[in-house]
Amino acid sequence: MKEVRVVICGDQGVGKSSLISALIQEDNVTSIPKVFPIISIPSNPDSNDDVSLVLVDTQSDSNEREYLAAEIKKANVICLVYSDNYSYERVSIFWLPYFRSLGVNVPIVLCENKSEDLDNYQGLHTIEHEMIPLINEFKEIEACILCSALEKINVNELFYMCRACVIYPITPLWDAKERTMRKAxxxxxxxxxxxxxxxNDDLLSVDELNSLSEKCFSKNLSIEDASEILSKVKEICPEGVYEGQLTLPGFLAYNRVQVENGKQESTWGILRAFHYTDSLSLDDSYLSPKFEVAPGQIVELSPKGYRFLVDLFYQFDRDNDGALNNEELSALFRHTPGLPEIWVSSQFPNSTVLNEHGYVTYNGWLAQWSMITLFDYKTTLAYLAYLGFDTDGRGHNTDALKVMRKRVSQNRKVSKYDRNVFLCFVVGSKSCGKTALLSSFINNNTNRLTPNTVVNSVEFQSTQRYLVLSEIGETDLDILAEPKSLEACDILCLLYDSSNPNSFSFIANLLNLYPDLQKIPCVFAATKADLDRQQQRYPVQPDEFTKQLGLPSPTHISTAAIWNTSKEFFIQLAESAQYPASSIIRIPEEDSNKTNYQLVAALTAFGALLLSVGGSLTWKIIKHQYYSKK
Ligand SMILES: Nc1nc2c(ncn2[C@@H]2O[C@H](COP(=O)(O)OP(=O)(O)OP(=O)(O)O)[C@@H](O)[C@H]2O)c(=O)[nH]1
Ligand SMILES: Nc1nc2c(ncn2[C@@H]2O[C@H](COP(=O)(O)OP(=O)(O)OP(=O)(O)O)[C@@H](O)[C@H]2O)c(=O)[nH]1
Ligand SMILES: [Ca+2]
Ligand SMILES: [Ca+2]
Structure with a gap:
C-alpha cells in the first residue's frame, strides 16, 4: 500500500475542514475554506512504513451527494465527525446506514469534535454513553476519539488512528465484542x-527481547526499556515475569495491553517481521519462496541447513538421550501445521533409524530431512519457515538448500557426483530378501514394519552421505517404465536369492523388459549368502552375466544375524551412486567370440518375446556378434 485515503464525513459545520486545517498547521482559522482540495501528506521519514496520508474533505449538501458517494467508495478509512446532539443522532440514523448502503466495508473512526470544554470526567461520560453504544451496534467503528480542532487537542492522534486502522488493522488482532485477543x-x-x-527455557531473557527488538524495529532495547516493559507486565499480569524474564503469559499480556490501548502498531511490527499477513497466516512468498530449480536438477540441504537441523535436534532433545521421543517431537512441531503430509506418508519415524525405544536418533533425524528434501524440497522450505530457520541471522530460508548438478539421463558416465543424497531402487524376485535388506539398513531388528522406502546415513571417505532405499515390488514394476522415476534413480540394486534357482532370471529379464534400466548404474547382489547356494536356472550364471556387462560380480550378502555383511554393501551402493561411471553397463568391444556367443545364446533362449519388446541389450549384443568383425 502506498497511501491511506481518509475521507472525512459528517454533518454541516461539525468542523471537518477545521480538523484538516489543524493537522496541516494552518493557524489562521478564519481562512479555512469551505472545503479543502485533496491533500496528500507524505510519510514521516523516520516512520517504519512508506505510506502517505491522503485527506479528502467532503460536504454533506445534497447537491454534493454524488461526489461524496464516489469518494466514500474510494476510501481506505472513513473519519466520521460529529459535534453536538443533533449531529450525534445523525451518526446512527443517517451516516452509518448510509455507508452500509453504499456497500463499503472500511474501518470507521468516530470523532467528537469541539470537545475542548470537556474535562476528564465528562470525556469519560461521553465515551461511555455516546460512543460505546455505537461501537457495540456498528462493528465497522474501529476507534473513537474526542478532539478539538480549535484547541488542537488530539488532532494528530485522530489522523494517526485513521492511518493505523488501515496499516495496523485491529480487527484481525482483537475481538471487540469479547474484548480479547483473537485465537489466531x-x-x-x-x-x-x-x-x-x-x-528453550520458556522465558524471554533481556538478551532475547533485545534480539526481538532488533529484528522487528531495528532498535536496540536499552536496559531501561527492558525493565520498563517488565515492570509494566508485572502490573498487568503477575505471573508474566519470572526471575527478571518474560513468560509467555507475560508476553501475551503485554501485547494485549498494547492492542487494547490502540498501540497495535508494535504488535503488528512483531507479527510482520515474522512474515504474518493481515489475515495472520504466514505469507505465501515466505512459505514458498522463489527458488530456481531446472528440470532434472536436484535439491539437497546445504551445510547451513544441516546446521539448523542439528541445532533444532539438540534444542529439543531435552532429556539428552540422543533421540527425539514423541513428546520432544511434538514440542518441536508444535508451532507448525503438524508433521508434514509427506513425512506421514513416508511412515516417519519408521522410515529411518530409531533407537531401542523406537525414538528417532540424531542420524535418523538428519536422514529423514535429507530424504524428504530430495523428494519434495518445497515441503522442506515451508517447514524451515515454520521452524524459523531465518530468525537468528542464518540468512534466507533458501540458504538452507542448495541446487545440485543435473542428473544426465542420457549420459550417466559422470565420473563423480558432488552430491550427498542418493536414491537407490531395490528390485528382485518375490521373497528374494528386499524388505530384509531395507530393514537391516535402518537397523530394524524389532518387529515393526519396514516401509518400502527408508533412509539412513552411510559414511565413506570420512563424509556422511544419505542413501534412500526404495523397494520396487513385483506389483510396482511399472515404475521402471516411467522416465521420470528412472531419472530420479541414482543407482539400481538388482537382487537375486542365491538359494533359489529361479531367482536370477527375474532380474536378467527385467533388464530386457525395461531397456532404459541399462542406462542407470547397477549393482548386482546375491542375497541369503548364509544358505546353500543353488545353480541358477538361467543359461548364463550370474558371475558370467555381470562380466558380460562389464560389471563386478554380484556381491554376496546376507541379513542373517551372524553373517550380516550388509554394512559394506550399503557403502558400495552409495559409492556406486556417487561414482556412476564404474557401475554403468558396458558391452566390451573386444571380448572373445566365445563368451559373446554364450550370452547371445542365453538371451535368445528366452525367445522372440524379449526381442519383440525391444530389449536393446539383446539387440546390442547380437549386433556386436554379427557386425564387429566388419
Ligand atoms: N469550538 C469549536 N469550534 C470549532 C471547532 N472546530 C471547528 N469549529 C467551528 O465550527 C465551524 C464549522 O467548521 P468547519 O471546519 O467549516 O466545519 P465543516 O464540517 O467543514 O463544515 P461544512 O464544510 O460546512 O460541512 C467553524 O465556525 C469553526 O470555527 C472546535 O474544535 N471547537
Ligand atoms: N536365511 C536368510 N533368509 C533371509 C535373508 N533375507 C531374507 N530372508 C528371508 O526371506 C524371506 C523373504 O524376505 P523378504 O525380505 O520379505 O523378501 P522380499 O523380497 O521383500 O519379498 P516380497 O516383498 O514379498 O517380494 C523372509 O522369510 C526372510 O526372513 C537372508 O539373508 N538369509
Ligand atoms: Ca529463553
Ligand atoms: Ca530425547
Missing part, C-alpha cells in the same frame, strides 16, 4: 515467543 493472534504470538526463546 495468540497462536502467532506464541509461535514467535517460541522462536525467539532460543535456549
Amino acid at each position: 493472534t495468540i497462536h502467532a504470538l506464541s509461535r514467535i515467543f517460541f522462536l525467539i526463546d532460543k535456549n
Whole structure:
C-alpha cells in the first residue's frame, strides 16, 4: 500500500475542514475554506512504513451527494465527525446506514469534535454513553476519539488512528465484542515467543527481547526499556515475569495491553517481521519462496541447513538421550501445521533409524530431512519457515538448500557426483530378501514394519552421505517404465536369492523388459549368502552375466544375524551412486567370440518375446556378434 485515503464525513459545520486545517498547521482559522482540495501528506521519514496520508474533505449538501458517494467508495478509512446532539443522532440514523448502503466495508473512526470544554470526567461520560453504544451496534467503528480542532487537542492522534486502522488493522488482532485477543493472534504470538526463546527455557531473557527488538524495529532495547516493559507486565499480569524474564503469559499480556490501548502498531511490527499477513497466516512468498530449480536438477540441504537441523535436534532433545521421543517431537512441531503430509506418508519415524525405544536418533533425524528434501524440497522450505530457520541471522530460508548438478539421463558416465543424497531402487524376485535388506539398513531388528522406502546415513571417505532405499515390488514394476522415476534413480540394486534357482532370471529379464534400466548404474547382489547356494536356472550364471556387462560380480550378502555383511554393501551402493561411471553397463568391444556367443545364446533362449519388446541389450549384443568383425 502506498497511501491511506481518509475521507472525512459528517454533518454541516461539525468542523471537518477545521480538523484538516489543524493537522496541516494552518493557524489562521478564519481562512479555512469551505472545503479543502485533496491533500496528500507524505510519510514521516523516520516512520517504519512508506505510506502517505491522503485527506479528502467532503460536504454533506445534497447537491454534493454524488461526489461524496464516489469518494466514500474510494476510501481506505472513513473519519466520521460529529459535534453536538443533533449531529450525534445523525451518526446512527443517517451516516452509518448510509455507508452500509453504499456497500463499503472500511474501518470507521468516530470523532467528537469541539470537545475542548470537556474535562476528564465528562470525556469519560461521553465515551461511555455516546460512543460505546455505537461501537457495540456498528462493528465497522474501529476507534473513537474526542478532539478539538480549535484547541488542537488530539488532532494528530485522530489522523494517526485513521492511518493505523488501515496499516495496523485491529480487527484481525482483537475481538471487540469479547474484548480479547483473537485465537489466531495468540497462536502467532506464541509461535514467535517460541522462536525467539532460543535456549528453550520458556522465558524471554533481556538478551532475547533485545534480539526481538532488533529484528522487528531495528532498535536496540536499552536496559531501561527492558525493565520498563517488565515492570509494566508485572502490573498487568503477575505471573508474566519470572526471575527478571518474560513468560509467555507475560508476553501475551503485554501485547494485549498494547492492542487494547490502540498501540497495535508494535504488535503488528512483531507479527510482520515474522512474515504474518493481515489475515495472520504466514505469507505465501515466505512459505514458498522463489527458488530456481531446472528440470532434472536436484535439491539437497546445504551445510547451513544441516546446521539448523542439528541445532533444532539438540534444542529439543531435552532429556539428552540422543533421540527425539514423541513428546520432544511434538514440542518441536508444535508451532507448525503438524508433521508434514509427506513425512506421514513416508511412515516417519519408521522410515529411518530409531533407537531401542523406537525414538528417532540424531542420524535418523538428519536422514529423514535429507530424504524428504530430495523428494519434495518445497515441503522442506515451508517447514524451515515454520521452524524459523531465518530468525537468528542464518540468512534466507533458501540458504538452507542448495541446487545440485543435473542428473544426465542420457549420459550417466559422470565420473563423480558432488552430491550427498542418493536414491537407490531395490528390485528382485518375490521373497528374494528386499524388505530384509531395507530393514537391516535402518537397523530394524524389532518387529515393526519396514516401509518400502527408508533412509539412513552411510559414511565413506570420512563424509556422511544419505542413501534412500526404495523397494520396487513385483506389483510396482511399472515404475521402471516411467522416465521420470528412472531419472530420479541414482543407482539400481538388482537382487537375486542365491538359494533359489529361479531367482536370477527375474532380474536378467527385467533388464530386457525395461531397456532404459541399462542406462542407470547397477549393482548386482546375491542375497541369503548364509544358505546353500543353488545353480541358477538361467543359461548364463550370474558371475558370467555381470562380466558380460562389464560389471563386478554380484556381491554376496546376507541379513542373517551372524553373517550380516550388509554394512559394506550399503557403502558400495552409495559409492556406486556417487561414482556412476564404474557401475554403468558396458558391452566390451573386444571380448572373445566365445563368451559373446554364450550370452547371445542365453538371451535368445528366452525367445522372440524379449526381442519383440525391444530389449536393446539383446539387440546390442547380437549386433556386436554379427557386425564387429566388419
Ligand atoms: N469550538 C469549536 N469550534 C470549532 C471547532 N472546530 C471547528 N469549529 C467551528 O465550527 C465551524 C464549522 O467548521 P468547519 O471546519 O467549516 O466545519 P465543516 O464540517 O467543514 O463544515 P461544512 O464544510 O460546512 O460541512 C467553524 O465556525 C469553526 O470555527 C472546535 O474544535 N471547537
Ligand atoms: N536365511 C536368510 N533368509 C533371509 C535373508 N533375507 C531374507 N530372508 C528371508 O526371506 C524371506 C523373504 O524376505 P523378504 O525380505 O520379505 O523378501 P522380499 O523380497 O521383500 O519379498 P516380497 O516383498 O514379498 O517380494 C523372509 O522369510 C526372510 O526372513 C537372508 O539373508 N538369509
Ligand atoms: Ca529463553
Ligand atoms: Ca530425547
